[in-house]
Amino acid sequence: MNVSVYACPAYSLPDLEQALIRIFQDFGGLEKMVPAGAPVVIKPNLVSKRPPHAAATTHPAPVEALVRLLKTRTEDITFAECPGGLNTPAILEGVYKTTGMKDVALRYGVKICLDMTSERLHCPDGYVSKNVDTLSAIARAKIFFNVAKLKSHALTVMTGCAKNLFGVIPGLMKAEMHARFPDIHTFCRFVCDINRTITPTFNLLDAITVMEGNGPTGGTPKQLGALLGGTNTFAVDAAGAMLLGIDRKEIPLFQAAHDSGLFPFDTPVVVWGDSVEGLVLSDFVLPDTHSFHLFRNMPKVLQKLLRPSPSIHKKNCIGCGECVRDCPQKTISLLCTKQGKKRAKIHYKHCIRCYCCQELCPVQAVKIKRNPVSFL
Template sequence: MTRISISECQSYNIKDVQNAVNCCLDNLGGISSFIKPESRVLIKPNVLIAKAPKEAATTHPIIIEAIINSVKSAGAVPIVGDSPGGPVGNLERYWKATGIREVCNRLDIEIVNFESAGVYKKKLNGNHYYISKQVLDADFIINVPKIKTHGLTVFTCAIKNMYGVVPGLKKTEYHKEAPKPSDFSKLVVDIFSLSKPRLNIVDGIIGMEGMGPSAGNPKELGMILVSTDAIALDSYICHILGKDPMKVPITKIAYEKGLGEADINRIEIMGHKPEVMKDFKWPPNLASSLDMIPSSIAKGLMKFYWSRPAIDSDLCTNCKTCVKSCPVEALSNGVYIPEFDYPECINCLCCAEMCPEKAVYLEKSVLTKLFSRSD
């Protein structure tokens, strides 16, 4: 039976977090049962965007600090690395904004650059994938995601976090190659299976609900979770947040491929057992809402059934991050705010994901508003 170790943790105080991480690891045999002395251990956080920890869009730096301390206690060599979600530009600003640079400087830990290290080209299921050499050359990978919703994939945590092992703008190219949520989810699962994290430590103290992964709202969840099985983690977390794991395409695909456990009855919980939350806010699931339209009239109505990104002019600062992030160049520089070329837009929501001001929102047709559901 798959095991998940959970500790209750209500704050990002380093003593509280360290105790919670140590407790979770001890329940699973201790950190030394996973890593060998002198091994090079890559700690892979979620550094999606250059935002402060209080925004809850990235893995909190205190979680990283606690894991670094644990890895050092086993006599191993921790390094930290990730590739942000959009145009990279100055990587240093991501590490500084998220607070991870301060932690790594203070503890004398190297932050590795996925972009400059080169890549290994891997082929899987007929597709070619480019994975950073820093990832595949590491002796051991600790995947450190944050619990968040996702406008395109519904949920992002342990499986989706490994999408960041793809360097630079190649990530946005994959969005272009797989614009449908189901196709993109298959691609994410492929990349996860190639990157092979061996331990997953989830930042679930404060997650994100609503329009994640960067434009949602912080949500107090009060827990840290650890498991060797990323699929089990994602499944169980969805369960306690009130979502059927099989309604999350990435989780369903990974489970069906045999990459991990998704049957809640076959997952053993060690330590803290959180109650199911009934007030967690999920993003609109437009794909499932299509099932509500009778097939006999669906074709005639589809031209009136749409949802697309739009920009709030009151929030937009015209920084043009969305223009640079768009994988299909469906955004261009406008006089006051960027302008969409909607026939070219593939609804990948990279613009919403990367907007530092949360100025991008989902604009819906009247028909979509009538039939859209959040479950």
């Protein structure tokens, strides 16, 4: 499997365009992928309403560079994405605006998909699911660019192109999938099934500024300086993991891809492009949850005891109710304080440690708390 990696120290449009031209040339040229005039769908990672500098979402600059190149082939370009939580047109508009994608869309005449209807795609070889409910705009797309962000992730350790495809599932249906696949290993197998069902025409990974720590939204931006591209989601992510200095075997999604035969650990990944020597991070901070999936053979009760828990930081909580709506287990409620303010409270008995509340809290009031036993 081949992956192109080019150094891009900053979000400079001319540099990004040059890097993209070289990436596409490595794979036979954009003309080969996009017939003249063909409709194209671009799916960035717009997990929530965060500005580009927060590094929680795909930066608009590489998407703009891609749009500029695509415009030489077609005028019919659509952005399609299902952020976490409710996906009403007003919420989607807000996400596209804050993430900088609306500006790009307006400047280049790109359509934004606000129609969240879905279609059931069949996955006869699925490991844990025989179907995937997919946003119609993506389900029907003949040419589909997956433009992901390289980040740490409290649930899956790392997220890139493969995990970005979980975002083809509209709105609160994602929470249903977390409830249906409550442990990390079956959840990752489900993400593998999505990757079996949906094959992007091409994958790009924004690793110019990555996120470390308790991502995908609560971590810290970190400079890496690379743009990656390839036709296989897991191969691109494998190169991304290498740049972050993470062993693939420590990432549950790669474990699931290995177990399900989708991308065995010994799959060779050949890196084209610039030398990666100066790009590999030696001090990337993993999420606090990172080692816990390695205990997957432990009894469930011990796993539950050791696994870090979400914890509401009461002073930061603004009582917006987002976590209450999004929790797949419906195990968070809003309580009234003596001062009459609303604050979220987690009832841990039914918590499956999916960390959706941490991912979607708009003010980062949900922290990851390690159980004291796990420090022993």
